[in-house]
Amino acid sequence: MRQTEHSETRQWLDQHGLTDTEPTPLLATRLAVRRRARLAGDVLLAAFLIGAALTHTLSRLTDAAYSWLPLPLLTALVVGLLVAQWLLRQWVRRVDRRAGAQLPRRVAHPVEFGWSAVLGRPYATFTVAAYTGALALAVSVLPVSDPVLRAGAAVVLIGLVGAGAGIVMQLRQMLTSPAVAEDEASLTAGVIMRVEDARALVTPSLVWSLPAIFLYGESLGWWNAVAIGLVLAGVVAFGLIQTRATAVGATARQAMIVR
Amino acid sequence: MIVIDAASPTPPYEQLRAQLARQIQDRSLAVGTRLPTVRRLAADLGLAVNTVGRAYRELEEAGLIETRGRAGSFVTAAGDQALEQAHRAARDYATIIARSGIDPAEAIRIVQAALGQPATP
Numbered sequence: 001m002r003q004t005e006h007s008e009t010r011q012w013l014d015q016h017g018l019t020d021t022e023p024t025p026l027l028a029t030r031l032a033v034r035r036r037a038r039l040a041g042d043v044l045l046a047a048f049l050i051g052a053a054l055t056h057t058l059s060r061l062t063d064a065a066y067s068w069l070p071l072p073l074l075t076a077l078v079v080g081l082l083v084a085q086w087l088l089r090q091w092v093r094r095v096d097r098r099a100g101a102q103l104p105r106r107v108a109h110p111v112e113f114g115w116s117a118v119l120g121r122p123y124a125t126f127t128v129a130a131y132t133g134a135l136a137l138a139v140s141v142l143p144v145s146d147p148v149l150r151a152g153a154a155v156v157l158i159g160l161v162g163a164g165a166g167i168v169m170q171l172r173q174m175l176t177s178p179a180v181a182e183d184e185a186s187l188t189a190g191v192i193m194r195v196e197d198a199r200a201l202v203t204p205s206l207v208w209s210l211p212a213i214f215l216y217g218e219s220l221g222w223w224n225a226v227a228i229g230l231v232l233a234g235v236v237a238f239g240l241i242q243t244r245a246t247a248v249g250a251t252a253r254q255a256m257i258v259r
Numbered sequence: 260m261i262v263i264d265a266a267s268p269t270p271p272y273e274q275l276r277a278q279l280a281r282q283i284q285d286r287s288l289a290v291g292t293r294l295p296t297v298r299r300l301a302a303d304l305g306l307a308v309n310t311v312g313r314a315y316r317e318l319e320e321a322g323l324i325e326t327r328g329r330a331g332s333f334v335t336a337a338g339d340q341a342l343e344q345a346h347r348a349a350r351d352y353a354t355i356i357a358r359s360g361i362d363p364a365e366a367i368r369i370v371q372a373a374l375g376q377p378a379t380p
Contacts, residue, residue: 100305106263108303110279110288112295178302184260 001025005032016192016249021185026099030180030193033095037088038200044088048081049209056155056214074155078162085166089173100180107181109256113191115175117255119198122241127167127202129237133230134207135160141215141223149223152214159214163206170201191252199248208234263304271306276314283323283334294324294332 001009001023009023012031021027055070055077100106115124138156141149174197181187211227246254261278263271282288294315295303301311315332318324326332356366371377 103305104265106265106304106306108261108263108295108300110261110282110294111292112299176299178299178305187260 001028008032008035013189016189016247016252018185018189018192018249021189024182024186026103026180026182026186027189029099030096030190033092034193034197037092040088041085044081044084045206048077049206049213051077052155052159052210053213056152070151071154071158074158078158082162082166082169085170086173089170093173093177096177096180100178103180103182105182107183107187108179109187109191113175113194113255115171115198117251118175118191118194119171119202120195120245120251122245123199123202126237126241127204130204130207130230130234131160131164133234134211137211137215137223137226137230144221144223149215149221152216155214156210159206159210167201171198174198174201188252188256191256192248195248195251195255204234204238261300261304263306271304272310272313272317275300275304275306275311276317279314279318280321280323283318288334290334290336292334293330294334296331 005028006023009028009031013019013021013023013027052074055073058070134156138153138160141153144150144153174194177194179187179190181190208231211223212231215223215227245251261275263274265271267274269277279288279294288294294300297311297315298308300306301308304311315324315326319326319332322335324332325335352366352370356363361369
């Protein structure tokens with residue numbers, strides 16, 4: 001294990017109250033792949049937003065009467081984003097599996113963790129509320145006469161449905177990923193990673209960005225105010241959940257208590 | 260926590276069966292707890308599905324767990340079989356006493372005598 005990996009793992013363990021646990025190559029490998037996957041996920045999301053915004057803008061510039069042709073392109077972008085996210089998760093899984101296969105001793109928890117134990121109800125409720133709010137806004141804008149705005153709403157709908165499906169798919173993958181542990185400490189660390197992965201997954205960056213980027217037409221309207229209102233309310237609610245919710249380490253330990 | 264040591268001379272299915280049985284009997288795994296699916300536990304422990312399946316089958320034969328179709332495998336009350344039998348016998352005894360009209364205090368003295376304990380005044 002390299003010195004930087006050792007110190008990064010040490011820092012992560014300390015952050016989650018595992019001060020007595022020694023950094024091991026297993027933990028270092030698992031944490032490193034997660035860091036890389038998260039960075040790649042952020043880049044993918046940024047690329048998707050840029051791609052979607054470019055498609056939207058170019059179609060406005062090229063045709064005064066807004067064409068619906070960009071919709072298949074945007075759908076392809078959503079599908080591309082979902083496939084890429086799925087591949088990233090598969091990569092993490094593959095690295096975990098390879099690390100687990102080398103362990104002479106395997107440890108598991110005798111009780112299966114459900115989504116509520118891993119993600120937590122506050123996060124789940126917030127995610128559903130954020131998606132519902134953004135979807136309701138996009139649907140309410142559809143009957144507006146402005147064709148540019150209508151097309152923007154369609155983009156938001158496609159993006160939200162795609163991103164929602166992606167979250168469900170990835171969360172399922174996370175919950176069903178095998179435990180990779182050699183002792184109690186690495187089992188606890190594994191559950192902490194699961195909780196961290198799940199919380200990072202439901203951060204609603206796309207839900208906040210899509211309406212704010214795409215819901216504008218020839219003039220400003222109530223939809224812009226609602227889109228900004230949703231972002232502000234979402235940021236406040238998300239901040240409150242993050243400060244009030246049980247810390248990741250404590251959530252993982254709670255999940256591990258056999259009921 | 261379940262530990263499977265590949266270097267141990269005890270076969271993995273027996274390691275798994277023994278640990279689950281012990282946890283069920285000492286109540287670390289409460290009655291009604293849902294166990295992971297065979298496939299899931301096999302993946303977690305890096306074992307073959309058949310190995311975990313065999314351990315589950317033996318636990319089921321011992322009455323420690325029960326499989327309810329697709330709902331999964333659950334810890335049963337069989338860990339406390341003796342206690343359950345005692346409760347059942349006590350209920351039967353109470354029915355006999357009530358039917359025969361014997362005084363409850365006398366009934367308790369009979370039980371105490373049967374247990375070889377001195378009767379309470």
